[in-house]
Amino acid sequence: MASVVFQHVVKKFGAFTAVSDLNLEVRDKKLLVLLGPSGCGKTTTMRMVAGLEEVTAGDIFIGSDRVNGVLPKYRDVAMVFQSYALYPHLSVADNIGYPLKIRKVPEDKRRRMIMEVARRVELDGLLDRLPKQLSGGQRQRVALARAIIRTPKVFLMDEPLSNLDAKLRVQMRAELKHLQHELQVTTIYVTHDQIEAMTLADRVAVMNKGVIEQLGTPREIYNDPRTLFVAGFIGSPPMNLIDGEVKDGVFTSPGGIRVDGLGSASVARAVLGVRPEDIHVIPAGGAKANIAAPIYSVELTGESTLVTVRAGAALLAVRADKNFAGDYDQIVQVGFSPERAFVFDRQSQERVDF
Incomplete structure (x- = not known):
């Protein structure tokens, strides 16, 4: 696995600065949440790690490798999106195993890996179903399993629970936390939901207008807010x-x-x-x-x-x-x-x- 390091990273869209002089380390095997309101730069930050956005200035490292300019397919990261992004005509098994098929992994080995990952996310009894036959929580598990099966260096999760109802979100938060602990994969998780941040993260980076206002453990962020923005943003109901x-x-x-x-x-x-x-x-x-x-x-x-x-x-x-x-x-x-x-x-x- 590998840490992710940002060194003086800037991202501009024309004259607009989306991310400003970002210096941050996502520690190896830990889950860091980028938390903030819409437009604060959190998703842009994650997309720069994935290679979906170019860095305007500064450097990003995955492990010891500087990845500026490296194509997304060579970065060894796996993304889980807000939308499930499943292939509707493929079964659960084929959706999960699709990254292995692209890599031309032999069919017997692919089948064994699919079964192992499906058991981990409690989908082993649903492998023959199509996505339309699944609940929202089950579809999100398929998307997670498809990411897990790649055994990447880094997981990137962009508000993966926002489409679920309140009860399912609580259930999936617990499952995500357990999975990350079990898999020990460096994870960057983007959300505007401070409850998700507090319950999931090893550390939270609270972002506002392209900068990190405070970085710390959930307890530190809650009990020791350093700025007015952090104080008002964290807590339900807020401070x-x-x-x-x-x-x-x-x-x-x-x-x-x-x-x-x-x-x-x-x-x-x-x-x-x-x-x-x-x-x-x-x-x-x-x-x-x-x-x-x-x-x-x-x-x-x-x-x-x-x-x-x-x-x-x-x-x-x-x-x-x-x-x-x-x-x-x-x-x-x-x-x-x-x-x-x-x-x-x-x-x-x-x-x-x-």
Whole structure:
């Protein structure tokens, strides 16, 4: 297998820069997720590895080989796309074995390899079916099996689960994670879904406007966001972000929110960030509250209740106990510890440590 290394990689389409000075290592046998919104450059980055897009500047290495200018068929990578891209007139077995047929692998060896890979993805009882006779999850397994059978140096996966329903996505995430661990193949996985990124990745590269805003493990990205963009993009529901001012370690906002204990920081255009699970509804007579605000909505999610309150112009999400009961416009007291809050500079977009 092999690592994938980007050194000062730039990709331009005319005057538009899709990827800017990218420096990144995808470690051998690990799964790295390129995460970001549409147009951030993540798919372009992956396509440059595949050889489907030319590099404008910089170098890409697969293992010790510089692959700039190398034709896609000689790069030894396998791609799994958002669309299944199966041949409708071929059986499951023939779809899986097609890369081997192109390579002129003998039929008996091809049959053995098809059976082995099909068992791995639980398709061994469906080998004679056509794609139209399969469910969406089964079709995606065929596409995965076709990639696996090539035993490539690198897997490239471009939003492979986005066409599946919610239940199948959860199931396929678990299967993908297990397969990657079992196969030990270096994998680059592209998605805009931060839940997929958090559950699948060894490391996550959060991209925005062609640059990597933060690179780290899912836990690091979630617990230690370095920029305002990362803080707002990671999390479901996302982090609450409140505009205001920090003066001598005290945050205040037009919505009447006040948070003490932020060190000695002073930021004229500040954004206070706090995750919904770190805010608590405080019962009457309880600890001091940061906010007293009316309930805007109450949503039972099963394991908890998501309470949204309106503080001035801001809507704040609070993850409360599953048995919480409250009425619209009821005033509730909510609070959080300053140790669980983040402060960002609105102008620089960087986190302010205190």
